[in-house]
Amino acid sequence: MKKPHWVDALFSKKSYLRDDGSFHVRKLLFRTFIAMLFIFTLYFIGYRIYSGLGLDENVVVQTFIDDFGVLGVALYVFIVDLFVLPLSVDLMWPFVLEWHPLMIIAVMGTASVAGAFCAYLFGRLVGLIPVFRKWVLKQSGTHTETLITKYGIWAIVISGLTPLPFSTICTVAGIVELKVHHVLLSSLIRYVRMGIYYLIFAGLIVIG
Template sequence: MFETLKSFAEEIVADYGYIGIFLVAFTESIIQPVPPDPFITGGTAFGLNVITAAIIAAIGSVLGGIVGYFLGKFLGEPFVKKFVKEKHYEKGELLFRKYGIWAVIIAGITPIPFKVICWLAGIFEMPLGGFILGAFLGRFPRFLAMAFLGQYLGHL
């Protein structure tokens, strides 16, 4: 499985480079299920610049997150509940009510599905500026760690 993922990441990076990383990060924050991490790691393992890859991924993820935020805001709770289990929705609401920006930061760093948090931030009318700040503060360190991991693996 690792070899297949490695080959796929290498192909994406060879064909699309930073644009591929941006597009995967952008779309993952809205709806698609594949996280950008293996593409960032693969990209830097195959020679992309660590800082540039992390920044581009973070910007793509935050911009995609803004799209998800507005989809949540305008499509609202009934639409989202068609795709999100009730227990996850309730956990998300509790998370936002209790932690605010920290909920976004935590979701950005951890394996919590970031797209769900983006949509919920819009539904629960989190201030957009706080959402953007939290998204960048969560996503950039995660992607930077993945980029450094790729650089390390590329030198093995």
Template sequence: MKEEKENDVHLPWARILIIGFIPLILIFVGFFTVVKYIGVDNYNWIINYVDENFGLLGIFLYVYIVDLLILPLSPDFVFPIVAGMPWYEIVPIIGVASALGGVTGFYIGRLLNHISFVAKISNKAKEKWGRYIAKYGVVFVILAALLPIPFSTVCIASGVMKLESKKVIPACFVRIIRMGIFYFLFKAGLVLV
């Protein structure tokens, strides 16, 4: 009984949510400040430049790669650029790119588990936290899909921990909802300028 209480871990959901929203708030405030400083006309010129020189494929590839790999970049950096583009074009593109990046990262995690060093670490984690990983693993994928926390890292880790693909893949596609919400938040900020 005592051992069970020692191993019982309560996840700090409120703390996870608060920490998850800090990057969004910083990016949003930075975006609002920059657009206010450079002006809407200059902002629109930048949007046209990106659209003409990189196009939707460039935006898709940027979001896909950032959500595939663990990089010091964020897909959130694309919102200031795409907020001036039509939602019906950009939200599906960045949403699907992000979700596919997460799914690909999940399968990369599965492949990484074939490396003996990684397999040893994941087996030790399963021994210690297996019950929690099974219970909350997909919840963390959903939280990472919705909040500005490291989505790629969580997806790769879910692959390493061998979470069920039939649960992880749909959880990755929750990312489309997040991209839509964040797009409209940035769009609203652009309207306020």
């Protein structure tokens, strides 16, 4: 079955790039808005159903924390931002909103930065082996290398705030050998991202 043209236009990894490799800002912002709206809509619907059933969210959250704790949340975020997986760190929000805001941002932000930096180190290692370097760059797509080449660490900053493939971009940043301290500093944007998403998810709880 052939995918509709609008699906490719909206979700294709190349849809946010112009022919010269620069960002198509309007498309990127629109794509970010759609992705956030989708995540928040699913969360809001789930929360309303959950509340409508009269379930005690404190019991569920406490059970999760008792079973997995801070380490479990941190490990999940670390793995998601280290490997290229069809998962999102945002799946953790329903389980951590009972925590203190600073704790949430510290745990998820630190785990995300650690995962991104390890992805970068993995890229540096892969870059030393020509056959692996070529394969990884091919799998990540020429658009990713183009972004890193054109924007440098700003590609990491932008991907840290938008639906761009964060772990992939960090890995390619390692392959093309961006400076270590630049990558580490730019990945700190994930703390900002976690703070923004916390405010939005917490706001949904208040509205709900």
